[in-house]
Amino acid sequence: MTSTMSFAHRRAGHCGSGSLRDLLEFEGLDYGRGPLTEEMVFGLAGGLGFFYAPDPSWAPPFYLVGRTDDLERDIADVLDADLEVKESDDAEQGWAWASEQLAAGRPAMVRADIAELEYLRVKMSNTRHAILVVRHDPEAGVVWIADNDRDELVACSLKSLAAARTSSGFPSPNRNATYVYRWPDQLPDLRVAVTRALTRAVDNMTGAVVSVGDLPGASGLAGVDAFVSGYERWPDDLPDALLPAAMSGLWVFIVKAGTGGAMFRSLHAGFLREAGELLDDSSLRALADHYDRLSAAWVALGDCAKTGSHRDGIALARQVGELEHAGVALMTQMA
Known part of the structure; x- marks a missing residue:
């Protein structure tokens, strides 16, 4: 195994806030009453937003979402963290970024198209899905992922993960986006x-x-x-x-x-x-x-x-x- 980190995961209502909740618990960051809830993390990210795009050529004929597209970025500003979002169309480069995080003993937060993640078995494309890569078995070519839709870590082949991370699906290519956070020692007041x-x-x-x-x-x-x-x-x-x-x-x-x-x-x-x-x-x-x-x-x-x-x-x-x-x-x- 590339990583044997101790990691707590809980099912969540949303991928971005669920992944960030898991990350903050991993870092031991809270306000003195135990791990933050997903709701608290969503709000601290300034996640509330709204976007509506009608188009009769789509099925359904519109796109609707109630969060900001920058939730995963904005939480860094609110909580005094440093963030580098790395992007590339090269799947090998994308995996190298994730591997660096695992080798350093940290989960890797990445974006993936749900239509390409084999364990979800869905047809609808959504390239804005945030997940955490937590462990890797290089010999088996398998990673273990924390996904808001699952109670436990789930196994996924590297081939499936690569396809999900390099997808050009809806609403836009995810370009192997990898979120590298450097969290503060303690949260701001x-x-x-x-x-x-x-x-x-x-x-x-x-x-x-x-x-x-x-x-x-x-x-x-x-x-x-x-x-x-x-x-x-x-x-x-x-x-x-x-x-x-x-x-x-x-x-x-x-x-x-x-x-x-x-x-x-x-x-x-x-x-x-x-x-x-x-x-x-x-x-x-x-x-x-x-x-x-x-x-x-x-x-x-x-x-x-x-x-x-x-x-x-x-x-x-x-x-x-x-x-x-x-x-x-x-x-x-x-x-």
């Missing part, structure tokens, strides 16, 4: 970190358009508004044959696609509640209650989508839009 994270989340929702994989679309609150208005027009704008696919896809994007079950809003709510408890801050707890309501609205919209009830979802989509705007206004007052 919690109040400072929470303020930084809220500022980041507000910027994600109000700043310039930030694309995912260079897709043309709208981000932040403008993306929310585009989604709500687009949803209302689906029966008129989409061919009859595409509306069922759009509704089915909407349920997946809200509930199933590694979103924590509620378009990432429940992860953000959990962060706010934990931060409020640790800091004894009633404003943070009240903000958590708001994002609980927003999470419930998203889930209710997902339920309508699952049953194909577009008309029943119109009022819910509008409610989602109103709660999204109100949540950002509340965060702005605290950031």
Whole structure:
């Protein structure tokens, strides 16, 4: 074995925040009450975001995601870590970077296309999937991976991992992206970190358009508004044959696609509640209650989508839009 490191892994609601949670526990970094939860890590990364890109040539005819594309990068700024993101189209170079991390006794955080990971057995391409390579058996040509979708480490062939890391699938080539973190000896003051994270989340929702994989679309609150208005027009704008696919896809994007079950809003709510408890801050707890309501609205919209009830979802989509705007206004007052 290249590495025999002691490593704790837990199933998570989302790949990026789950991998970062595992990394921070491995480094022994927390706020004195044991390992950080995934919700806390998602929030400290300033992970809340929104991106909507409609395209009738896709199946489903749009792409929707409720996190920022830079979650894995932004956590370094919030927590005073150094980060180098290495990228190359050369699979051998990509594996060399991962191997260097393993040889140094650290897990390697990499991006991989879920369609190419043999243990997942899925057909849908997503090159933005973050995983941790934890161990390697060079003689067997096998690595062990910590994946948010699995309770335990899972074996994967080097061939499958290489294909997943060099994929040119949707939404963009992942180019063997390898995240090399240099964590501080201790985390910054919690109040400072929470303020930084809220500022980041507000910027994600109000700043310039930030694309995912260079897709043309709208981000932040403008993306929310585009989604709500687009949803209302689906029966008129989409061919009859595409509306069922759009509704089915909407349920997946809200509930199933590694979103924590509620378009990432429940992860953000959990962060706010934990931060409020640790800091004894009633404003943070009240903000958590708001994002609980927003999470419930998203889930209710997902339920309508699952049953194909577009008309029943119109009022819910509008409610989602109103709660999204109100949540950002509340965060702005605290950031």
